[in-house]
Amino acid sequence: MFGKIEHIGIAVANLKESNKLYEKLLGTSHYKTEEVVAEGVLTSFFKAGPNKIELLEATKSESPIAKFIEKKGEGIHHIAFAVDDIREELARLEAEGFVLLNKEPKKGADNKLVAFVHPKSANGVLIELCQEIND
Secondary structure, X not given: OXXXXXXXXXXXXXXXXXXXXXXXXXXXXXXXXXXXXXXXXXXXXXXXXXXXXXXXXXXXXXXXXXXXXXXXXXXXXXXXEEEOOHHHHHHHHHHOOOOEOOOOOEEOOOOEEEEEEOHHXXXXXXXXXXXXXXX
């Protein structure tokens, strides 16, 4: 079962400049920057009340974020939902006919296991599932 919106991901061309912009907009500094090498992305997280905003900058030209910006420009890239059991949710969504970009979860930013649902299955919105990693 889906829980709260975990975060909204925003693709940006320049993380340093976007951090400055969102610091002004939200009236707070980002609390974490993290590179996800496997995805070719550098992330920055902000808290906005009980919600989080994740800014994503490509670190290589073949990364999904670079391709997204090339095709659509900067903007909302995905909506992430917290889930208790990511594998169970992936199985449920696949059984419901959703197209999964990941059959198995992978390590993402902010100590999460993540997997994505193809935007073609969700009215053009890339959906990310996030499960907290409990070591």
